[in-house]
Amino acid sequence: MTDLVVSDLVIEYSSGGYAVRPIDGLSLEVKGGELVLLLGASGCGKTTLLSIIAAILSPTAGSVKVGETEVVGLKGAALTDYRRNTVGVVFQAFNLVPSLNALENVMVPLRAAGVSRKDAKARATELLERVDLSNRMTHRPGGMSGGQQQRVAIARALAHDPPVVLADEPTAHLDYIQVEGVLTLLRDLANDGRLVVVATHDERMIPLADRVVNLTPRADMEHHEPVRIELVPDQVLFSQGDRGDLVYVVEEGEIAIVRARADGTEEQVATIPSGSYFGELAPMFGLQRSASARAVSRTVVTGYGMRDFRDLYHLREPEVIAEAAD
Numbered sequence: 666m667t668d669l670v671v672s673d674l675v676i677e678y679s680s681g682g683y684a685v686r687p688i689d690g691l692s693l694e695v696k697g698g699e700l701v702l703l704l705g706a707s708g709c710g711k712t713t714l715l716s717i718i719a720a721i722l723s724p725t726a727g728s729v730k731v732g733e734t735e736v737v738g739l740k741g742a743a744l745t746d747y748r749r750n751t752v753g754v755v756f757q758a759f760n761l762v763p764s765l766n767a768l769e770n771v772m773v774p775l776r777a778a779g780v781s782r783k784d785a786k787a788r789a790t791e792l793l794e795r796v797d798l799s800n801r802m803t804h805r806p807g808g809m810s811g812g813q814q815q816r817v818a819i820a821r822a823l824a825h826d827p828p829v830v831l832a833d834e835p836t837a838h839l840d841y842i843q844v845e846g847v848l849t850l851l852r853d854l855a856n857d858g859r860l861v862v863v864a865t866h867d868e869r870m871i872p873l874a875d876r877v878v879n880l881t882p883r884a885d886m887e888h889h890e891p892v893r894i895e896l897v898p899d900q901v902l903f904s905q906g907d908r909g910d911l912v913y914v915v916e917e918g919e920i921a922i923v924r925a926r927a928d929g930t931e932e933q934v935a936t937i938p939s940g941s942y943f944g945e946l947a948p949m950f951g952l953q954r955s956a957s958a959r960a961v962s963r964t965v966v967t968g969y970g971m972r973d974f975r976d977l978y979h980l981r982e983p984e985v986i987a988e989a990a991d
Contacts, residue, residue, distance in 0.1 A: 666697025666858050667732040667751070667828035669718065674727035676713050679927035686906040687953070688714060691727070693878060695862070697828065700855035700873060703864040705880035706951065711864035712757075714880075715831045718862065719752050720744055731829060749778060753822030755832040759814045761806040767793060767817045768802040774824045792820035796850060812843025819850060830854055832863045836870070848873055881951035889970035896960035907954045909947025911968035914977075915939050918964030924956040936961065945974065 671693040677686040687710030695701050703711045716722040718729055720736050729736040731751060739747055761770045771789035776782065793802050796816040806814050815835055822830055832851060836844045852873045855861040863870065871877055892911065896902060896918070903909065905925050913920075915937050922935040922943065934956060937943045947954050948971050969977060 667860055668697055669693070669695040669829070669860055669862070670728075670730040671718075672728040672730075674714075674717070674729065675725040676710055676717070677725040678713075682926055682928075684905075684925045684927045686725075688880070689906050695860060695876060697860045698855060698858045699875040700852060700861045700863065701876040701878065702870055702874040703862065703878050703880060704866065704868070704871070706866055709880040709953075711866075711880060712833050715754070715833055715862065715864050718829075719754050719831055720747055721754075749774075750825050751827055752829045752831055753825070753827040755815070755818050755822045755830065755835055757834040757837050759806065759811075759818045759838075761814055761817060761821075763806055766803045766805050767798060767809070767813075767820075770806075770817055771821045771824060774821060778825065788824065789820070792823050793817070795823075796820045797846070810843060811838045811840075812846055815839065815843075815847050816850065819847075819854075823854075827859075829860045829862070832861070834865055834867075835863060836865065836867045844869065879951075881953075889973060891973065892968040894966050894968065896964045896966065898960055898962050900960045902958040902960070902966065903944070903954050905954055905957045907947075909944060909952070909954050911970065912942055912945040912948060912974040913958070913966045913968050914942045916965040916967055919961040920964060920966065921959050921961050922956045923959060931957075942974070942978070945971075 671691055674688055674691040675686065676688040677684060679685070687708065703714060705711055713722060717724050718731065718736065720739050723737060727737070734747060734751065736747065762773065765773070768786065768789050771792055772785040775785035775788055780788070790802065793799060796819055798813060798816055798820070801809060801813055809817070835847055835851065839847060848870060851861055851863060855875070894902065902913065902920065917939055919939070920937040920943065921933055922937065923931045923933050925931050944954070944958065946952055
């Protein structure tokens, strides 16, 4: 079985002129035969991480090792061989060829690799039968449901029998009836000894997983003692990209909120005066800090956990209504 080892991975790119670093120093070890969820909200780097494991993109820094292969830096024939024989990718939007039927779509990567038409057809037939689509082989994508198209995409990803399968939001376009079959299929792939890595924000998948890597953990709502912090001028309280678990109230002085730009400069986006609070969105939604906070002068701040912050400012917890099934 093929293992995955990610070491000190950094992903950084430019978005709207700002430097964005969704993943900073990620290390992870996963064994073959496991189903691993990369869980998190949109923009947290899930799809980018899958693309790096698939050798479609390169990271800013760090190492990705699949089996004995160092993925970062692969080129030429070694890169082609890795993409063809080691990883199968299931795309969020299916990426099926509309003019081809299910059988022909699964045959595409086989024919591209030089497999004879007869052998490619036999392999594609076998895979479509495995994903329970033997009665849809001659249907084009437009004549299939979302769940059926996703199963065709999974069959295509298995064309070369790769030891690693990567799936990007495989349930995003499916209703609750279609989801069941796709979830069971992904679980079965891992049971066969493959390493299956799924990027998703769908928490329904958690019970199926062997490992869950939460890329956007939310701060817990337990009580924490307030933290009083004294800052000297220009001292940084937190940096852009940090995980946030506290909301801060300025007791004395001022805090400058600055955002790093892709060209290495920075932009001051706000000044927080005494008596005001800041930094509540990161712990509330499990986001990374979108900017850095730095003392303008001698400054004293107090950090509060989310529950204590809500109590302090008399903010109500959202009401959750559970609708009973008939």
